[in-house]
Amino acid sequence: MYELQDVSVDEDKISNLPDCILQHVLSFLPTKDAVATCILSTRWKDLWTFVRYIDFDDALLYYSEENGWYPLKMTCFMNFVERVLLLRHGSNMEKFRLSCRVCFNASRIHAWVSAAIKHKVEELDLCLFVETPFTLPRCVFDSESLTVVKIEMNCVLELPTCISFPQLKTLHLALVTFTDDDSTQKLLSSCPVLQDLAILDCEWMNLKRIMVSIPTLKSLTIDDLPYFGSGDELNGCEIKIDAANLIFLKYSGYLLNEIFLCNMSSLNSASIYVPILCERRKEIGYRAVKLLRGLHSVKSMRISNGAIEVSTFAV
Amino acid sequence: MASAPENEKNASAPEKKTLTLKSMINNEEFVVDEHVALQSVTIKNMVDSDCAGDVIPVPTISGEILALVIEYCKNHANPSASEDDLKKADAGIVAKDIYTLIDLVLAANFLDIKGLLEVTSQKIADSIKDLPHQDVREIFGVENDYTPEEEAAVRAEHDWAFEGFP
Numbered sequence: 060m061y062e063l064q065d066v067s068v069d070e071d072k073i074s075n076l077p078d079c080i081l082q083h084v085l086s087f088l089p090t091k092d093a094v095a096t097c098i099l100s101t102r103w104k105d106l107w108t109f110v111r112y113i114d115f116d117d118a119l120l121y122y123s124e125e126n127g128w129y130p131l132k133m134t135c136f137m138n139f140v141e142r143v144l145l146l147r148h149g150s151n152m153e154k155f156r157l158s159c160r161v162c163f164n165a166s167r168i169h170a171w172v173s174a175a176i177k178h179k180v181e182e183l184d185l186c187l188f189v190e191t192p193f194t195l196p197r198c199v200f201d202s203e204s205l206t207v208v209k210i211e212m213n214c215v216l217e218l219p220t221c222i223s224f225p226q227l228k229t230l231h232l233a234l235v236t237f238t239d240d241d242s243t244q245k246l247l248s249s250c251p252v253l254q255d256l257a258i259l260d261c262e263w264m265n266l267k268r269i270m271v272s273i274p275t276l277k278s279l280t281i282d283d284l285p286y287f288g289s290g291d292e293l294n295g296c297e298i299k300i301d302a303a304n305l306i307f308l309k310y311s312g313y314l315l316n317e318i319f320l321c322n323m324s325s326l327n328s329a330s331i332y333v334p335i336l337c338e339r340r341k342e343i344g345y346r347a348v349k350l351l352r353g354l355h356s357v358k359s360m361r362i363s364n365g366a367i368e369v370s371t372f373a374v
Numbered sequence: 375m376a377s378a379p380e381n382e383k384n385a386s387a388p389e390k391k392t393l394t395l396k397s398m399i400n401n402e403e404f405v406v407d408e409h410v411a412l413q414s415v416t417i418k419n420m421v422d423s424d425c426a427g428d429v430i431p432v433p434t435i436s437g438e439i440l441a442l443v444i445e446y447c448k449n450h451a452n453p454s455a456s457e458d459d460l461k462k463a464d465a466g467i468v469a470k471d472i473y474t475l476i477d478l479v480l481a482a483n484f485l486d487i488k489g490l491l492e493v494t495s496q497k498i499a500d501s502i503k504d505l506p507h508q509d510v511r512e513i514f515g516v517e518n519d520y521t522p523e524e525e526a527a528v529r530a531e532h533d534w535a536f537e538g539f540p
Contacts, residue, residue: 097532098525
């Protein structure tokens, strides 16, 4: 009986793939490509409206910028985002990624991000090239559903007074400028289950002293490499890190911010990269020694030549 | 004292429960550890509700596909496998042609194995991503039943979606 069904069933099986599987596959396409499958046949017309992952990217606009089509195409992109957000239905949105590197419209982006939060998005990934003053919607910072937040934007990170991330496990911040000690401290203290924190090429200049005390933290990355050589930058921020369950630590930077590690008993692997500056070698040397001392219980460590060399200036 | 050897035996080799999965397409049988098979929610529900006999028949899934599914479940039931190991192993399992992938996604859906459903769907999406629509139609056995006017209207409705498409 089963043999009878064997080979001949194949073609039919494929054209009869259940909608739920096709919708699943469409979720893994960039949203632009998922929507384009509406052209395949009438059955596919609305399949994309059930995608769980939304991924908008304005990359195609880079090219139209060069050949004069830009304003028209930008409107076309923005209308597309809005249509998708309006027409999409089904259950909650799991991921929302928005990359706007050339198309920046503060009020529209504000609305799109708010819409994602309203759909109880779990993963928010924003990459914004900000051209005018911009504040993220407040609801981003007071969300029950968010488990992953990745924000890359070249502007001040304005934070509301009420911050609550009860489910947040991953927080990556890139290129943002922190405003002051209090609000930054508040942000880092409002993630009770955070496991993965990355602070990448951010501007710390407004900060004096920060305490990263997160018992659930497992992975911490601080990339602090941008350096414009403006002399007296050594009075950067004091960053104290207290994370008893931290397993992985990566630091790359000039140690213009001073880092104190304490309570690193679970640390399994560390990677330290410190390039050598011509100025203030002695002070940086002291900082490097202090940083390395905090790593005494680590099991495996990668360390740059510069970090070792700079430590010798401390003597 | 008499029980000492027995204790020792229990400690060194706790009895492993196994289940036999049988592909109803080509009658191939696979004996797997229970905790491996239980990664399938469908099988778990059968076992939990005592509906599973000695041999669990798996309809519509060939032995070839069932072997891949079991390989996936074995990898993910191994507590010492690192995340990197699992990623590499998953990539190996889904490095297949599109038709095998479609069989695999159907199997993952039927057996309700969320992780396998995710990696297979991702791989199918990657493989159709840059294909012309006619090729995607062929893969999924889709017949274009739009009239030219309807097709033009659908295109106009989502013009950005077709930017840069051939």
